[in-house]
Amino acid sequence: MNIIEELNQLEHFIERCRRDYDMFFAGHQKHPPWDIQRKVEAIINRLSDKKLNNPQASFRLRNLVGRFGMYNQLWARKNREREEGIAIGRPVARRSEKLVEAPPPPPPPPEPVEAPPRTAEPVTAEPSAPPTAAKSKPDSVAKLFDRYVSARQDTGEGTNVDIEAFRQLVMKQAKKIQEQLGCKSVTFRVTVEDGKAKLKAVGRN
Secondary structure, three states, X not given: OOHHXXXXXXXXXXXXHHHHHHHHHOOOOOOOOHHHHHXXXXXXXXXXXXXXXXXXXXXXXXXXXXXXXXXXHHHHHHXXXXXXXXXXXXXXXXXXXXXXXXXXXXXXXXXXXXXXXXXXXOEEEOOOOOHHXXXXXXXXXXXHHHHHHHHHHHHOOOOOOOHHXXXXXXXHHHHHHHHHHOOOEEEEEEEEEOOEEEEEEEEEO
């Protein structure tokens, strides 16, 4: 099995693990998918020990490791809330009047191809401090990142988007919009316009 096949296998198991965790938290499975999760960790450890001479393969591995790390944070939080009996979710705040569009992060090795439009549900990046120290929830960013990458895949733009650069962009835009609108939180959603995936942000009070 070459490195590309191994990365494809890793991505497959990460997505399978995510789907199985969704089923578990929805009450359709009795136990979390620990076996698949351990398999993903084993593949990551094996690939991390290899010396990758292919820059694209190395970048893709970092991207998948980052995505899996953010999913792990989300699953750990939901498990704690489930054990403690805390309801997951919160009421949606009132929207501000002004809409500000956030530009997409610069993707490495892009392959732009136009495709039919796709939309996704909004995700709120909710800073817990004043605009000067804006922070985004890891689980919210993970969901948003997953939708953004999925939209780029549908439009043929490529999925090689660095998750850390994406998180930094979301934090920067949330802070900027807070300062402009004086709002308490910022909701991001993924849209497709002119065959390209974009992030749009709405300030909420």
